[in-house]
Amino acid sequence: MDVKTLIVQVKEAESRHDLEQLGQQLPVLQIHLIRTGADAHVLGHAISDLADAFTGRFIQLAEMALGPPPMPYAWVACGSQGRREQTVHTDQDNALILAAPVDRASSHYYGQLAEQVTTGLDHCGFTQCAGAVMARNPRWRQPLDVWEARFRDWIKQPERQSVMLAQNFLDLRTIHGDRTLLEHWHHRVLALARQHTGFMAALALEALRDRPPRWLPGGTLFRWTGGSSMLNIKRAGIIPVVSLARLLALTDGVMVRSTRERLQAAMACGRLSEAGGRDLIAAWDWMTLIRARRQVDDLTQGRPPDNRLDMAALPRQDRHRLRAAFQVVRLIQDTTGRRVASFLLQ
Template identity: 45%
Template sequence: MHIQATSIEPLLTRILQAPDRAALRTLAMGVPRYQVQWVDAGATGDQVGWRIASISDALTRRAIELAESELGPPPMAFAWVACGSQGRCEQTAHTDQDNALILSQSPGATARDYFLQLARRVTRDLDHCGLHLCTGGVMACNTDWQQPVAVWQDYFLDWIRTPALKSVMLAQNFLDLRTIHGEPALLQSLRGRVMVEARNSTWFLSALAREALKDSPPRSPLWRLGLRCPAWWTSRATPLDLKRRGILPIVSLARLLTVAHGLPALHTRSRLEAAIEGGAISAVAGQELIQAWELITTLRVRQQARFICAGRPPDNLIDGNTLSADERKRLCHAFAQVRFMQRSSGRHYLGGLPI
C-alpha cells in the first residue's frame, strides 16, 4: 500500500499548535507507534524517514517558539539548522539530534546569552521528546556551533583546506545542513561558497572518499548472508549493524558524488538521482545503489518495528533469522553493489589505492 504524504499532516498541525512542553512530549511519544503503523501498511524506509524527519522538524519549530515566548523576540535574525539524518530527512524512531545555529551577525554578550538559553531549552525539550542528545556534542547548545555566517564560513574553509580526520568528520556532517526554523538565506549564502570550495579541492574530495570507504558491507557476503550456510546467524552469531555496514556507506558515497559535482541535493536517494542526471554516475550503477538503499533502509525500519512491538528499544541491528531467503539473497546483492561502488570511488578519487 502506498502511504500518502498527507497522512501525517493532522499530527504536524497538532504539534505546531501544542500549548506547552507537556503537550509536545505527549505527541512525540507516539512516534514509535506511528513507525509500526506505517511499516504494517507497507511503507518503505525512505517513506518512514521523510515522515519522522517531518515530525522532528515540527517538534523543533514548536520548541523554538515556546522558548521564544519565554525569552522574548530574538535580538537578530538566525537560522536553526539540522544536520545528520534529520538534515537529510532520513530519520527513524531510533535517533538523536544534530543541530546548530547560524547567526546573521556577530553577537554581543546579551545576544550570546539569549541564543545560549534558547539552544539549551530547545535541545533539552527535544531530548524529552525522544530526540536524544548527541553524544558527540553536535548541538546548538554547544557554543562552537552557534556562530555568525562569517565564522561558519571560516570553519568550512578550514575543514576543506586542512582535511584532517576530525575536520572531515565535521565537514561531512555539516554538509547535510538544512534550515528548520528562521532565515533560510543565512544557510543558502554559506552553502554557495562552501560547495564551490569543496568541489575544487582534490585533497578534500580524497578525504571524503576515504570516509566513504571506511565502513563496508561484509567482505564475504555469501557466507554472512546464509547462501552457503543453512544455519546462518544462529542465536549465537552476532547480528549485523545495517546502519554502519550498509546505510552509512551509501550515504557517504552519495554525498561524495554530489559534492564533487556541485549538486545541491541532501537526501541520499535524491543525491543519487541527481548524480545520475548530472552524469556523475552511470544510470545502471546509480539505480543499483538506489535499490540497495531502498532495501537496506526498509529492512531496518521493519526490524525496528518488530522491536517496538516486542517492547524492546529499537536499534540498527538485524538478525538473519528474521529475513526470508529472498530477502537474504537481495541483501547479498545490495551489499555487493555497495562494495563495487566503493572500489570504483577508490580508483577515481584515491588514485587506485587498494580498498
C-alpha cells in the same frame, strides 16, 4: 493518526508538555506506516517532517518565554534530519547560525533557547547526540563568519576529524529562522570545497573507508567461529551509500541533500550509469526498509529500537536480498567511487 494531522497538532501545541505527549505518537506512527506498506523513503520524510515541526514549535515556545531574539539566526539540522531520512531511532544533530557576533546577553539568550529546544526534542524521542553535535554546545552555536572560517580551516587542512565534521555539515538544512544565512554560506563553501583537491581527495577516501562485509553474520562460517549473528545495518550498508552519494553530489556541484536524490543526480550527470544507479538505489531502499521493519519489531515487543539485525533469525529470502545489496554497494565503491577518488588524487 496520519502524518499531516500530527503535524498540525504539533504546530498548534500550547505547551512543552503538550509537545512531549504528542512525541509519544512517533513510534506508533512508524509502526502504522511500515505495516501499511510505506517504504523507508516515505517513512524518512514523515519522521523528518515531524522532527521539523517539533523543532519549530519548541523554538516558538522558547522565544515566547525568552522574548524576541536579539538578531536574525537560523536553526539548522544536519545528519539524517538534514537529509530527511530519519526514523524513530535517531539522535538529533543541529546547530545555530547567528547573523552577527554576540555580546554576553545575546550569548545567554541563544544558550537558553538551544537548551530548551534540544531538551524538549529529547523528551519527544529525538535523543541528544552522543557526540554533542547540537546547538546547546557553544561550539555549534556561532556567528556566520565563525562558521565560514571554521569550514575553510576544515577544507584547507583536511585531517580525518576535519573531514568527518565537514561531511556532516554538507547535509545542513534550515529548519527555522533566516534561510539566507545558510544558503549564502552553503554556496560559498561548496564552491571552495570543490576547488581544493586535497579536501576532495580526503573526502573520497573517507567515503570509501566503510565497506559492506563480504560475509553475513549468522551463517555457517560465523557459527563455526563463534562469532555474533548481530549486524549493524547502518554501519555496514547505509552509511557507505550515504557517504558515496554525498561525495558524488559535491563532485558535480549538486545542491540536493537526500541520498536518493543525490544518486539520481549522479545518474543524470553521467557519474553513475543508469543500471548502476538503479541497482544502488534499489539496494539503498532495501537496506533502509529492512532496518525500519526491524525497528517496528523492537517497538511492538517493547524493546528500544536500534540499527542491529539478527542475521540468524532473518528469513533466507531477506538474507539473499541483503547479500545482493551489499554486493551492489561494494561494486559501485570499487568502480564509480574509486574512479572519482583516482581522478581527485591526480
